[in-house]
Amino acid sequence: EIVLTQSPGTLSLSPGERATLSCRASQSVSSSYSAWYQQKPGQAPRLLIYGASSRATGIPDRFSGSGSGTDFTLTISRLEPEDFAVYYCQQYGSSPWTFGQGTKVEIK
Amino acid sequence: QVQLVQSGAEVKKPGASVKVSCKASGFTFTSYGISWVRQAPGQGLEWMGWISVYNGNTNYAQKLQGRVTMTTDTSTAYMELTSLRSDDTAVYYCAREGAFGGNYPSGPLYYFHGMDVWGQGTTVTVSS
Numbered sequence: 001e002i003v004l005t006q007s008p009g010t011l012s013l014s015p016g017e018r019a020t021l022s023c024r025a026s027q028s029v030s031s032s033y034s035a036w037y038q039q040k041p042g043q044a045p046r047l048l049i050y051g052a053s054s055r056a057t058g059i060p061d062r063f064s065g066s067g068s069g070t071d072f073t074l075t076i077s078r079l080e081p082e083d084f085a086v087y088y089c090q091q092y093g094s095s096p097w098t099f100g101q102g103t104k105v106e107i108k
Numbered sequence: 109q110v111q112l113v114q115s116g117a118e119v120k121k122p123g124a125s126v127k128v129s130c131k132a133s134g135f136t137f138t139s140y141g142i143s144w145v146r147q148a149p150g151q152g153l154e155w156m157g158w159i160s161v162y163n164g165n166t167n168y169a170q171k172l173q174g175r176v177t178m179t180t181d182t183s184t185a186y187m188e189l190t191s192l193r194s195d196d197t198a199v200y201y202c203a204r205e206g207a208f209g210g211n212y213p214s215g216p217l218y219y220f221h222g223m224d225v226w227g228q229g230t231t232v233t234v235s236s
Contacts, residue, residue, distance in 0.1 A: 033220060035222035035223070037153075037222075039153075044201055044226035044228060044229055045145075045153065045201070045223070045226060046226070047223055047224045050220075050221045050222030050224075051221065051222075054221070056221075056222065056224055057224070088152065088153055090153075090155075090222070092205075092220050095167055096155060096170060097158075098155065099152055099154070099155065101152045102152050102153075
């Protein structure tokens with residue numbers, strides 16, 4: 001199975017700053033079938049990005065995704081207070097679909 | 109509105125089975141697939157499997173093969189997990205995934221764009 005490794009584990013930033021989250025796959029993800037999710041405590045995950053770079057419906061344009069092959073990145077251009085959460089990458093190009101272990105974005 | 113509503117929390121003993129339901133509304137249920145994802149306390153997300161609502165085809169995570177069964181009826185998806193162990197204690201989520209793109213000689217075609225609608229989660233606690 002494809003193992004996804006996210007870095008860093010925790011990102012401490014202030015509102016207004018830029019956040020860059022990384023996701024590295026143990027083997028190439030076919031057709032860029034990768035996604036990013038945001039999860040807040042006590043809530044279900046929320047789809048942000050699919051197909052490596054397409055924003056899901058209703059997602060603000062401060063969220064952007066990039067990458068292909070084995071390296072994917074989620075960028076939040078200017079952090080808003082509601083963006084502090086845990087972020088997961090996922091690949092759905094090869095069964096079993098797998099998630100990274102998560103990156104926590106916390107207020108500095 | 110588009111939503112998935114799951115059944116309530118369950119407490120089970122080791123060795124028992126649990127069946128979680130996920131009722132869809134606000135969209136054409138048969139035009140999508142449903143994934144199930146679980147999250148152990150304080151841990152990350154684990155994909156359990158996917159079911160085509162169109163024809164019932166399933167794709168299960170190998171580690172759960174033989175213990176998990178996913179089914180659907182008119183507007184509800186179900187996930188049954190048998191031979192429960194303490195490490196099955198988790199929040200279980202259903203999520204809409206895969207838009208049906210038509211039926212072809214090779215089988216149904218789905219377009220995958222991530223899990224875009226999630227249920228609220230069902231807590232399953234396995235404890236003696």
